Amino acid sequence: MGDLRRRSISSTAKSAIAEASQRNLSSDEGPRIEPKYKQILAIGLICLCPYLYMLFYHYDVEDELRESILINMVMSIGAFFATTFIIPVASKYVLRRNMFGYDINKKGSPQGSIKVPESLGLVTGIVYLVVAILFQLFNFTSDSIWLVEYNAALGSICFMLFLGFVDDVLDIPWRVKLFLPSIAALPLLMAYAGHTTILIPKPLHSYLGITVLDLGWIYKLYMFFLAVFCTNSINIHAGINGLEVGQTIVISSAILIHNIMQIGLSSKDDYKQAHAFSIYLIQPLIGASLGLLAYNWYPSSVFVGDTFTYFAGMALAVVGILGHFSETLLLFFLPQVLNFLYSCPQLFKLVPCPRHRLPSYDPQTGLLTGSKDMNLVNLFLRLFGRCSEASLCVKLLAFQALACAFCFGLRSVMAGWYK
Ligand code: UD1
Ligand code: MG
Numbered sequence: 537m538g539d540l541r542r543r544s545i546s547s548t549a550k551s552a553i554a555e556a557s558q559r560n561l562s563s564d565e566g567p568r569i570e571p572k573y574k575q576i577l578a579i580g581l582i583c584l585c586p587y588l589y590m591l592f593y594h595y596d597v598e599d600e601l602r603e604s605i606l607i608n609m610v611m612s613i614g615a616f617f618a619t620t621f622i623i624p625v626a627s628k629y630v631l632r633r634n635m636f637g638y639d640i641n642k643k644g645s646p647q648g649s650i651k652v653p654e655s656l657g658l659v660t661g662i663v664y665l666v667v668a669i670l671f672q673l674f675n676f677t678s679d680s681i682w683l684v685e686y687n688a689a690l691g692s693i694c695f696m697l698f699l700g701f702v703d704d705v706l707d708i709p710w711r712v713k714l715f716l717p718s719i720a721a722l723p724l725l726m727a728y729a730g731h732t733t734i735l736i737p738k739p740l741h742s743y744l745g746i747t748v749l750d751l752g753w754i755y756k757l758y759m760f761f762l763a764v765f766c767t768n769s770i771n772i773h774a775g776i777n778g779l780e781v782g783q784t785i786v787i788s789s790a791i792l793i794h795n796i797m798q799i800g801l802s803s804k805d806d807y808k809q810a811h812a813f814s815i816y817l818i819q820p821l822i823g824a825s826l827g828l829l830a831y832n833w834y835p836s837s838v839f840v841g842d843t844f845t846y847f848a849g850m851a852l853a854v855v856g857i858l859g860h861f862s863e864t865l866l867l868f869f870l871p872q873v874l875n876f877l878y879s880c881p882q883l884f885k886l887v888p889c890p891r892h893r894l895p896s897y898d899p900q901t902g903l904l905t906g907s908k909d910m911n912l913v914n915l916f917l918r919l920f921g922r923c924s925e926a927s928l929c930v931k932l933l934a935f936q937a938l939a940c941a942f943c944f945g946l947r948s949v950m951a952g953w954y955k
Contacts, residue, residue, distance in 0.1 A: 568837060569623070569624040569627050569653075569831060569837045569838065570831075570837055571620055571830035571831055572830055572831075572833045573830060575830075575833050576826055576829055576830045576833070579782070579785065579826070579829065579833075580826055583785055583786060583789035583822075584789055584792075584822070586789075586793055587789060587792040587793050587796060590793065590796045590797065590800065591605065591796050594800065595796060595797070595799065595800025595801075596800065597796070597799060597800060601799065601808065601812055604674065604675050604812065604816070605812065605815055605816075605819075607671070607674045607675075608671055608674075608675075608815065608816050608819050608820070609819055611667045611670065611671060611819075611820060611823075612667065612819040612820045612822065612823030612824075613823060614667065614823070615663050615664060615667045615820050615823035615824040615827065616823040616824065616826050616827045617827070618663045618824075618827070619659055619660055619663050619823075619824045619826075619827025619828055620827040620830055620831075622659045622663065623656055623659050623827065623828065623830075623831050623838060624831075626653075626656060626658065626659050627653040627656060627831075627837075627838055628653075630653045630654060630655060630656070631651065631653050635653065635654045635655055635704070635705070636651035636652055636653055636654055637651075637652055637654050637839050638650075638651070638652065639652055639777070639835070639836060640775070640892055640894050640897075641775070641776065641777070641894060641895065641897050641904060641925050642835070642897060642925075643897055643899075644897060644898075644899035645897075645899045645902075647835060648897075648899075652836060652837070652838060652839050653837075653838045653839065654704060654838075654839045654841045655701060655704040655705075655839070655840070655841030655842075655843045655844075656828060656831065656832070656838040656839065656840060656841065656843075656844070657697075657700065657828065657840040657841050657842075657843035657844020657845070657847055657848075658697070658701055658841070658843045658844075659824075659827075659828070660824040660825055660827065660828045660840075660844060660847070661693075661694075661697035661700075661824075661843060661844070661847045662697075663820075663824045663827070664693075664820050664821060664824040664847075664851070665690060665693065665694055665697070667820040667823070667824070668690055668693075668816070668817060668820055669690065671816060671820075672686070675816065682809065682813060684727055684729070685724075685727060685728065685729070685730065685813075685858055686813065686816075686817075687727075688723045688724045688726070688727030688728070689724055689817065689854040689855075689858055691723030691724070691727075692720050692721055692722070692723045692724040692763070692850055692854055693720075693847060693850050693851050693854060695719070695720040695722070695723060696716075696717060696720035696767065696846050696847055696849075696850035697843060697846070697847040697850075698720075699716040699717075699719065699720055699846065700716070700841065700842045700843040700844070700845065700846030700847055701841070701843045702716075703716060703842045703843075703846070704841040704842050704843050713842070714764070714768055715764075716767075716846065717763050717764045717766075717767040717768065717846065717849070717850060718760060718763070718764050720763070720767075720846075720850055721759070721760055721763035721764070721850070721853075724759070724763070724854055724857065724858075725756055725759060725760060728756065728759065728857075730858070730860070731860075732750055732751050732752055732753075732754075732755035732756070733748050733749060733750045733751065733755075734748070734749055734751060734755070735747065735748060736748065736749055758862075759857050759862075762853050762856065762857060762862055762865075762866075763849075763850060763853040763854070763857075765853075765869075765876070766849040766850065766852050766853035766856075766865075766869065766872075767845070767846045767849030767850050767853065768849070768876075769849070769869060769872035769873070769875065769876050770783065770784065770845045770846075770848055770849040770852075770872060771842060771845035771846065771849065772875065772876065772879060772883075772911065773871065773872050773875045773911070773912060773913075773932075774845060775892065775893070775894045775913060776894075776913055776925055776928055776929050776932065777832065777833065777834040777835060777836040777925055777926070777929060778829060778832055778833040778834055778836070778926075778929045778933075779913075779929050779932055779933070780832070780840050780844060780845050780848070781825050781828050781829040781832050781840055781844065781848075782829065782833075782929060782932075782933045782936075783871070783872075783932075783933065783936050784821070784825050784844075784848040784852070785822055785825050785826065785829065786933055786936040786937050786940065787852060787868045787869065787936065787940070788818050788821050788822045788825070788852070789822065789940075790868045790937075790940035790943070790944075791814060791818050791852070791855060791856075791859075791865070791868065792815060792818055792819070792822075793944070794811075794861065794864055794944075795811040795812070795814045795815050795818070795859065796811075796815070798811045798861075799811050799812060810858065810859050810860055811859055811861075813858060813859060814855045814856075814858070814859035814861075817851065817854070817855045817858075818851075818855055821848070821851050821852075825848065828840060828844065834925055834926040834929060852865065853865075864943060864947065867939070867940075867942070867943035867946065867947075868939065868940050868943055869939075870939035870942070870943070871912060871932070871935055871936050871939050874912060875911055875912040878910050878911060878912065878915065879893075879910055879911050881910060882909065882910050887910065889909075890909065893907070893909035893910070893911050893913075893914070894907070894909070894913065894914075895907055895913060895914055895917050895928075897925075898922075901922075902924060903922040903923060903924060904917055904922060904923065904924070904925055904928060905917060905922050906918040906922075912932065912935075913928070913932070916928060916931055916932060916935075
């Protein structure tokens with residue numbers, strides 16, 4: 537985070553900070569923290585309607601399971617309101633500590649000189665964890681095996697939230713912060729007692745002579761890389777108002793649809809339970825993220841920070857791992873995979889990599905122009921022409937939704953033939 541000031545704080549410095557922060561809040565350059573409910577309602581409806589239709593009408597979900605999902609849903613709605621309520625309060629506190637960023641895509645306009653509070657993903661993360669922890673009261677009464685993995689998953693998510701916040705505060709160098717998720721994944725890796733086997737694709741059965749392959753520790757290595765990839769890939773597909781949270785919500789909605797389809801189509805109890813487990817972890821993620829998006833949508837009143845990008849990436853990764861659908865998850869992550877591959881020359885320093893790889897903003901027209909930096913944000917601008925920040929974000933999110941639709945299409949074409 538470029539503008540985060542770090543100081544060693546003596547008592548006089550503390551009062552100086554307090555004074556400065558009072559000025560921040562009361563001066564003209566202080567931010568206006570306003571939720572954008574209309575946009576959130578539209579995004580929420582577009583993303584969640586297919587899932588709700590499938591849950592309530594299309595599939596015949598057992599009453600007991602549906603009841604657990606409903607309780608979790610009500611708690612997730614609570615998470616949305618709690619997040620929207622807490623963010624304006626928390627914003628004042630982070631500004632007081634001089635944790636803010638300037639909106640780079642508005643540089644040169646009055647909005648570009650406003651101090652935008654940073655790291656508000658912290659609120660989303662805390663609300664999410666509280667809901668996910670409390671939900672155990674209503675479920676998992678008889679099946680304690682799930683409890684271990686559920687809490688290990690929460691341990692990893694919590695650890696990642698903490699390390700993301702550490703990164704926001706200390707502004708850790710790029711190469712080091714790439715490895716933070718590998719530390720946070722440890723609780724899950726250590727507690728994971730699920731299967732380590734993969735189904736061999738049917739076309740390969742005759743060549744390999746086996747249908748199932750036990751990967752053993754290699755499977756854990758794969759989990760490890762998945763967690764590192766999901767977190768970092770969301771963090772580098774960022775920098776446009778609403779994009780970090782938006783992509784999380786689109787991917788999460790696709791995961792919900794996938795889960796409810798699997799529950800609806802399967803008759804195996806274990807399999808259903810694995811997918812229900814994913815739903816319990818994803819619904820609160822959507823609720824708390826929508827609350828954050830209300831303030832982060834264009835024009836952003838708050839930034840989410842690496843606290844959010846890392847937290848959300850880890851939450852999605854653990855859900856994919858424990859729900860046993862990590863291949864599908866990677867297909868949902870198609871834009872992130874493309875963005876990562878395209879970014880490789882800059883990430884590995886074959887091509888110079890500036891601190892921010894963002895487009896350039898023209899204060900006269902209010903439009904963004906793609907820079908030479910190698911990421912999807914700039915590529916979209918170069919391919920589809922200059923546009924406003926809000927419409928660029930919508931285009932990128934539409935592409936994310938398209939990737940998810942492609943994944944569902946591919947799954948249905950391959951079903952029966954591939955696995
Ligand atoms: C990653 C990207 C970087 C991108 C940044 C934006 C790589 C290697 N790194 O770095 O290119 O610029 O994310 O998040 O691809 N900001 C905005 N508008 C937004 C969101 C963020 O201007 O909508 C700016 C603010 O100044 C904010 C800063 O980005 O303070 C946060 O950047 P940070 O998350 O610390 O960057 P990285 O994750 O290191
Ligand atoms: Mg970041």
